[in-house]
Amino acid sequence: MNPKQEVVNHILAHRTESPMTEADAFAPANIALCKYWGKRDTELNLPVTSSLSLSLGSLGSQCHLSFCEERHQVVLNDEPLDPNSPFVVRLSQYLDLFRRDTDRYYRVETLNTIPTAAGFASSASGFASTVLALDKLHGWCLSEIELSILARLGSGSACRSLWQGFVEWHAGETETGMDCFAQPITTAWPELRIGLLVLEAGKKPIGSREAMQRTVETSPLYASWPHKVAADIQIIRKAIEENNFEALGAAAESNALTMHATMMGATPAVVYWLPESVETMHRVWKLRREGLPLYFTMDAGPNVKLLFLDKDRQHVEEHFPDLLVAQ
Amino acid sequence: MNPKQEVVNHILAHRTESPMTEADAFAPANIALCKYWGKRDTELNLPVTSSLSLSLGSLGSQCHLSFCEERHQVVLNDEPLDPNSPFVVRLSQYLDLFRRDTDRYYRVETLNTIPTAAGFASSASGFASTVLALDKLHGWCLSEIELSILARLGSGSACRSLWQGFVEWHAGETETGMDCFAQPITTAWPELRIGLLVLEAGKKPIGSREAMQRTVETSPLYASWPHKVAADIQIIRKAIEENNFEALGAAAESNALTMHATMMGATPAVVYWLPESVETMHRVWKLRREGLPLYFTMDAGPNVKLLFLDKDRQHVEEHFPDLLVAQ
Secondary structure (H helix, E strand, O other), X not given: OOHHHHHHHHHHOOOXXXXXXXXXXXXXXXXXXXOOOOEEEOOOOEEOOOEEEEEEEEEEEEEEEEEEOOOOEEEEOOEEOOOOOHHHHXXXXXXXXXXXXXXXXXXXXXXXXOOOOOOOOHHHHHHHHHHHHHHHHHOOOOOHHHHXXXXXHHOHHHHHOOOOOEEEEOOOOOOOOOOOOEEEOOOOOOOXXXXXXXXXXXXXXXXXXXXXXXHHHHOHHHHHHHHHHHHHHHHHHHHHHOOOHHHHHHHHHHHHHHHHHHHHOOOOOOOOOOHHHHHHHHHHHHHHHOOXXXXXXXXXXXXXXXXXXXXXXXXXXXXXXXXXXXX | OOHHHHHHHXXXXXXXXXXXXXXXXXXXXXXXXXXXXXXXXXXXOXXXXXXXXXXXXXXEEEEEEEEEOOOOEEEEOOEEOOOOOHHHHHHHHHHHOOOOOOOOEEEEEEXXXXXXXXXXXXXXXXXXXXXXXXXXXXXXXXXXXXXXXXXHHHOHHHHHOOOOOEEEEOOOOOOOOOOOOEEEOOOOOOOEEEEEEOOOOOOOOOOHHHHHHHHHHHOHHHHHHHHHHHHHHHHHHHHHHOOOHHHHHHHHHHHHHHHHHHHHOOOOOOOXXXXXXXXXXXXXXXXXXXXXXXXXXXXXXXXXXXXXXXXXXXXXXXXXXXXXXXX
């Protein structure tokens, strides 16, 4: 039996079913302030390090789940997807993990409120909302930890997309990954804002899974990454506790730059940055030198995400009129 | 006595003087294919790792040296420089190392044939040509190794600027640095070309000495750099021996990207890249995917240097009309 199936069976072993005919669930997208970069187990999506994210409020995925026959059906933003497309194949394999009645398939209708596949984590909110909907549809009443583990099997960072606010994903140590799940951080910080800049809505030259794997396998700089994360995650936890924006922003920005740096050391090098990405970074640094408390983070792609406080929102939006601010 | 003076005194200890009234010397600039990045001794410019460079033919510094009175005089590209400018202060301290007759000062007239202070190594050729001129002016008849050591005291990479062609700078191990000097590699490769693109002739936001020191002291990625150099310098040596252009280009490009990556991990981050730098990199990669054997390297600045073979020169110049090709 494949290791994912073992995990699913273990979690669902003593659950009774009280299925509904359909279920709805929403999950927010999330942006890591301390990044998830590198797997210790590529099959179970077990990460080398812990990570810490901020969820994006109403930006995410709304999933409507029901049963159907013959094969899984996937509808994304009102468009039925080709059953042979790589995404549907991947999602179908994931859904197969939960099928006990072999005649019954799932129909997944997802609405993304965040631009898809442009470096914004729509696969995280997609898998997270699917897991939440599966739990409701079957009436399993799983714990948050169990839901997080199941979401991770779909996409690593999906395990952080079950909550709003700050979320920490614990790397864990076991082979089965039963100690590898995310949990919300209860500290609130209502003034903190994150804004998305879509510099490049096109497809990335290399997917983030492949970039991550290539970095782990070929970049001599990757050896330092776990130490960097260990230091940054402590700083970020403390900054959240104290609502210390400068500390949070500086650590998140440094963490993102260092993640991109590890990719540049890979063979062949992975450089997601576009001229516009670098132009935006320099603009952020200039505004910061001029006194505006503004920081950025970037995921495995060319887009830049801005971190700022609500009091500076108007000022930031003047400089970045296309900014999409998460609520 | 300061450690630089000890080295100079040691080298000049048993030299007789037969001074001329003036002397001329030329030294080429050089571009490292395997970079010098990080010092184990900041006073003596002793590097953490060895490095390997290619000299730029007629692009470099022509030095005319004579004696004068009262204070050192520095003329750069026919302009007398302010005696209190940081560069003249630094050069004067260097020249003081060689003054035995305390009433006699030096007049240094330098002509740079390479754009100054725009990321092109004019300080390397400047100090190298000065050392060569000092040797002639005083009639010391120093060995190449001794000249290389003296040039290093002025600027680390100056020790590689005494020869044309490929030059390897041996890191050495001793505290005094008497085993830390450069030597030419005798293999010729007449078809190899290096071209300079001046993307930004302005002043850099942070000098390379400071960027180097900050990286060594604060970047967690720097720990991997010596291993990277150890691997790359072997590949590059072998590629030179075999005139294997793809191997040379790939290693040089990866080495430069990794050096820049180590800076991005520093606190605060050092990002020399401008939008134009990244645009140029992507252009090089696109041309390479289309079949053109073209690679780049970058030093501690935003400018990009292209590596190609003479047979492709016309094709390269069509895509980069402003390219300054070293002869």
